[in-house]
Amino acid sequence: MSELRGVVVSHADLASALVAAVRAISGVEDALLPVSNEGCDPKALAARIDAAVAGAPTVLFVDLPGGSCLTSAVRLAHGRAEIAVVTGVNLAMLLDFVFHRDLSPAEAARRAVDAGGRAIRTPAA
Amino acid sequence: MSLALVRLDDRLIHGQVVVGWGQPLNAAFIVLVDDEVRGSEWEQDLYRMGVPPTMEVVFASLAEASRRLPEWEADARTGIILAGDIDTMAALVAAAAGRITRVNIGGVHHRAGRSERLRYVYLTDDEAAKLRRLASNGVDVSAQDVPTARAVPIREFL
Numbered sequence: 071m072s073e074l075r076g077v078v079v080s081h082a083d084l085a086s087a088l089v090a091a092v093r094a095i096s097g098v099e100d101a102l103l104p105v106s107n108e109g110c111d112p113k114a115l116a117a118r119i120d121a122a123v124a125g126a127p128t129v130l131f132v133d134l135p136g137g138s139c140l141t142s143a144v145r146l147a148h149g150r151a152e153i154a155v156v157t158g159v160n161l162a163m164l165l166d167f168v169f170h171r172d173l174s175p176a177e178a179a180r181r182a183v184d185a186g187g188r189a190i191r192t193p194a195a
Numbered sequence: 196m197s198l199a200l201v202r203l204d205d206r207l208i209h210g211q212v213v214v215g216w217g218q219p220l221n222a223a224f225i226v227l228v229d230d231e232v233r234g235s236e237w238e239q240d241l242y243r244m245g246v247p248p249t250m251e252v253v254f255a256s257l258a259e260a261s262r263r264l265p266e267w268e269a270d271a272r273t274g275i276i277l278a279g280d281i282d283t284m285a286a287l288v289a290a291a292a293g294r295i296t297r298v299n300i301g302g303v304h305h306r307a308g309r310s311e312r313l314r315y316v317y318l319t320d321d322e323a324a325k326l327r328r329l330a331s332n333g334v335d336v337s338a339q340d341v342p343t344a345r346a347v348p349i350r351e352f353l
Contacts (some may be wrong), residue, residue: 080212109315111205111304135208136245144241 076102076177077122078113078159079143080133083108092164103167106137115142127152129167131159139156148187154179162189198268200275202243203284207232207277208252209243211301215341216275217250223272223302224251228260229279233330239274257283260334261290281322298329299346300338312352313339 078085085104092102103122107115111149119130119142130143135157147153154175156163163186207328227325232238233256241339246252255263260276264287267274278284281303288295300303302315309317309319316338319328330336330349339346 107206109305111302111306112207114304114306134210134245137211138206138240140244141238141241142209143285148237 072137072177074129075121075123076129076131076164076175077098077105078102078131078164079105079107079119079139080159081107081137081139084119084133088161088164088189089159092168096165096168101171107142111138112138112145113141116137116146119143119146121155127175128154129182129183130155131164131167132157133159139140146159149176150182156182156186156187160186160189162186197270197273198295199273199297200299201284201287202277202282202299202301203279203295203303204277205279205303207279208245208246211341212275212277213246213250216236219342220273220275222250222275224253224267224270224274226253226255226267226274226276227261228257228276228283230253230256230283231292236337257286260287264291264294281318281325285325288329288332288334292335295334297335297337300336300349301340302325312340313347316352317318318353329353 078088084160085106087132089104092190095098105118105122110118115138130147130153132139132143134140140157143155152175156179160172163182166185167182200216208225235253239254243252256310278287284298298318303317305317309320311317326336326349337346
């Protein structure tokens with residue numbers, strides 16, 4: 071099995087910004103690809119995501135737990151064990167992901183939910 | 196009339212609808228008119244995920260929507276009607292027999308054969324003709340993706 075990759079799917083330029091931030095912090099260049107929903111209908115967005123997945127085992131990191139990015143991502147992943155979907159993408163989950171890609175897509179998705187959730191807190195000021 | 200927005204949007208239920216329009220309009224329900232989604236519980240679950248539990252979502256076929264329109268108009272709550280393609284919207288307006296007087300074009304995105312009319316409105320010539328026909332029948336057709344943007348009358352882009 072080829073190494074797991076992540077595709078970040080977002081509104082506007084958020085995906086590109088997150089991927090750039092992960093590269094800047096981690097130095098890992100080849101783990102993530104950004105896809106924006108800018109200017110496309112759901113079918114065109116699904117085609118963009120599919121092109122980024124390119125048949126490889128993939129986790130789709132989606133920005134919101136609803137809306138066009140999610141519906142296109144879930145449609146693409148439906149019935150395909152090699153693709154898993156996580157919503158609520160954040161920088162912390164992506165940084166954890168790029169260093170833990172020796173997992174199945176489903177395992178990596180569960181790990182991303184834990185890593186992303188742990189990053190949301192209210193530190194004592 | 197409690198239907199505050201009748202919207203054409205190929206992304207159907209998404210952030211601009213739920214948050215962008217739903218919040219300022221204080222919308223309590225969304226009617227999604229789409230024969231394909233009406234027949235798929237899996238897709239309905241998917242669209243419900245993007246809607247807060249305080250907002251009701253009704254999935255209707257075109258035939259059901261044509262029949263139930265007076266019921267939604269009479270609802271004391273504020274509602275939004277959504278259709279994802281021009282044929283469905285035109286058929287709904289025709290079935291409404293004059294009760295739908297305004298149509299908002301929220302997003303018709305790029306696809307092969309379409310050309311750009313606005314940043315978020317791409318149409319084939321045939322689709323453009325159908326929208327012009329709607330307007331010539333007395334419906335106020337304008338494009339406006341979010342409430343804070345200017346409503347662009349159809350005559351300015353078609």
